[in-house]
Amino acid sequence: MAGMRVFLPANKILRFSSLILIIVLLILMGTGCQLLEEEQEIEEQEEEFEQEELEEEDVDDPLGLEPGQVVKDAFLTLYSSEGTTRWEVRGEEAVRRDEAQELTLEPVEVDSFLADGEGDFPADRDYDLTGDRGLYLEDEGLLTLFGEARLESENLTFTSADISWQQESDRISSEQPTEIFGNNFTATGSGFEAEADLSWFHLKGSPEERAKIVWEEE
Numbered sequence: 001m002a003g004m005r006v007f008l009p010a011n012k013i014l015r016f017s018s019l020i021l022i023i024v025l026l027i028l029m030g031t032g033c034q035l036l037e038e039e040q041e042i043e044e045q046e047e048e049f050e051q052e053e054l055e056e057e058d059v060d061d062p063l064g065l066e067p068g069q070v071v072k073d074a075f076l077t078l079y080s081s082e083g084t085t086r087w088e089v090r091g092e093e094a095v096r097r098d099e100a101q102e103l104t105l106e107p108v109e110v111d112s113f114l115a116d117g118e119g120d121f122p123a124d125r126d127y128d129l130t131g132d133r134g135l136y137l138e139d140e141g142l143l144t145l146f147g148e149a150r151l152e153s154e155n156l157t158f159t160s161a162d163i164s165w166q167q168e169s170d171r172i173s174s175e176q177p178t179e180i181f182g183n184n185f186t187a188t189g190s191g192f193e194a195e196a197d198l199s200w201f202h203l204k205g206s207p208e209e210r211a212k213i214v215w216e217e218e
Contacts, residue, residue, distance in 0.1 A: 070095050074105055078136075078143065080170035085196040086113040086121055087165065089143065091134060101138035108134030108145055114197050127153035127198065129163060141167035149174070153198055157181040160191070170196045177209055187213040 074094030078087045091105025111125040129152075131145025142164060149163040151172065161176035173193040180187040180203065187203050189211035194201035205211030 076103075076136075078167060080196060081141070081168045082170060083119070084115045085170050086115070087111070087143065088113070088125075089134065089136070103136040103138065105134040105136070107132050110134075110143075110145070112196070127151060131163070143167075155183055156198055156201075158192065158194075165196070172196060172198075175204075178203070184216045185213050186216075187211070 071094050072092065074089075074091045076089050078089060079085065088111045089105065090109045092107060094103060094105045096103050108129075108131045110129040112127050112129065113121045114126045115121050129145055129150065131149040132147030134143060134145050136143045144162055144164040146162045149160050151158040151163055158172075158174075158178060158180050160174040160178040163172060163174050165172050171193060172195075173191065175191045178189050178192045180189075180192065180201070188209070189203040190206040190209035191204040192201055193204070203211045203213075
């Protein structure tokens with residue numbers, strides 16, 4: 001028996017071909033969307049992993065100490081967030097507190113260097129600080145000198161029970177009674193705040209400890 005041949009009108013063939021093409025495109029689009037979602041998910045996982053690595057690096061101890069580890073003749077270099085102030089910190093002994101991002105140094109000495117307009121630091125320090133003990137809070141970027149803390153520059157001397165430097169704001173401050181000695185004045189107050197370059201400072205006062213300045217007669 002001879003086979004039968006079926007002939008479809010041209011318009012039906014065109015519609016049938018269009019339908020097949022649409023189905024193929026939908027399959028390809030679905031596959032492409034799935035691949036794109038998988039690629040985005042991989043990128044997000046990589047970004048999260050990189051961020052975790054950065055966070056781990058940010059909290060690493062500058063001296064590379066394990067919790068509880070002690071090191072003699074410690075030295076670390078700290079910079080302000082803008083990179084315009086550099087503090088070189090030394091201690092006869094440094095200890096990292098267990099399970100805390102804290103570093104203690106006893107006693108503590110600091111040489112401070114201020115960058116010029118081109119970002120270069122001088123060979124000689126601009127001023128120095130000393131204290132009986134130092135505490136560096138790594139996660140806060142805060143270094144505090146305790147016990148007869150003293151900051152001395154060519155024209156100014158600050159003395160207080162503690163003096164702190166915040167890396168983010170690049171400011172020096174104290175909430176304890178403070179004395180400031182200048183070339184021709186002596187000032188006392190309940191604390192102070194100053195720019196790291198000492199171009200500006202604010203002497204604080206309180207009802208118990210009013211801020212006052214005594215000018216020397218020429």
